[in-house]
Amino acid sequence: KAGVTQTPRYLIKTRGQQVTLSCSPISGHRSVSWYQQTPGQGLQFLFEYFSETQRNKGNFPGRFSGRQFSNSRSEMNVSTLELGDSALYLCASSLARDRGNGYTFGSGTRLTVV
Amino acid sequence: AQTVTQSQPEMSVQEAETVTLSCTYDTSESNYYLFWYKQPPSRQMILVIRQEAYKQQNATENRFSVNFQKAAKSFSLKISDSQLGDTAMYFCAFMKHMSNFGNEKLTFGTGTRLTIIP
Numbered sequence A: 001k002a003g004v005t006q007t008p009r010y011l012i013k014t015r016g017q018q019v020t021l022s023c024s025p026i027s028g029h030r031s032v033s034w035y036q037q038t039p040g041q042g043l044q045f046l047f048e049y050f051s052e053t054q055r056n057k058g059n060f061p062g063r064f065s066g067r068q069f070s071n072s073r074s075e076m077n078v079s080t081l082e083l084g085d086s087a088l089y090l091c092a093s094s095l096a097r098d099r100g101n102g103y104t105f106g107s108g109t110r111l112t113v114v
Numbered sequence B: 001a002q003t004v005t006q007s008q009p010e011m012s013v014q015e016a017e018t019v020t021l022s023c024t025y026d027t028s029e030s031n032y033y034l035f036w037y038k039q040p041p042s043r044q045m046i047l048v049i050r051q052e053a054y055k056q057q058n059a060t061e062n063r064f065s066v067n068f069q070k071a072a073k074s075f076s077l078k079i080s081d082s083q084l085g086d087t088a089m090y091f092c093a094f095m096k097h098m099s100n101f102g103n104e105k106l107t108f109g110t111g112t113r114l115t116i117i118p
Helices: A096-101
Strands: A005-007 A010-013 A019-024 A031-038 A042-050 A053-057 A064-068 A074-078 A087-094 A109-113 B003-005 B010-014 B019-021 B024-026 B032-039 B046-052 B064-069 B074-079 B088-096 B112-117
Touching (some): A010 A019, A042 A064, A074 A087, B003 B088, B010 B019, B019 B112, B032 B064, B046 B064, B046 B074
Parallel strands (some): A010 A109
Antiparallel strands (some): A005 A019, A019 A074, A031 A042, A042 A053, A064 A074, B088 B112
């Protein structure tokens, strides 16, 4: 079956712009989480969605937001981009009742802010 | 809050040898999950092995096994008969167990860059 699909793979944006990243989970997975990976801060949790509702949120400013659609696809949005937002953004999906079995990750979107 | 520590930023080993990656964690939770993820240059995080804290038996997956010491809060990964394809960043991760949705998330260590030398 298809894995977790993230689009686009690469993105270059200018400081002050906004960006939307997309994630399609594995079919049947209704829980979608987002993580930010940077060399300095490592992997940090952004938020998790289930049934179109944000269930959990990490310690990020309000410029970072997300949503989930009825087909479980998720988007995250970053407004007023800063240079420090340059990172690999990873999406992960799981069966909501089975997260102890681990999440399946996508290959990420590499965002560069210039 | 939980913390995960990986004290080995880089390791290298000859092909076919055995290597052990270290991970310690700090938590006040009694029921939780531990994971090892592998991130090759393709960037995708791949689940290698998982352990449930309430299970005393160490998890194994083919050439991968863990040494889970709950009292010491240690969770090391052993890779036997290492292969070139094992070259990657390895992340140790913690997630507390909750019966319903709550403050669940993966907390990652800083990673160990493993290089298998031909």
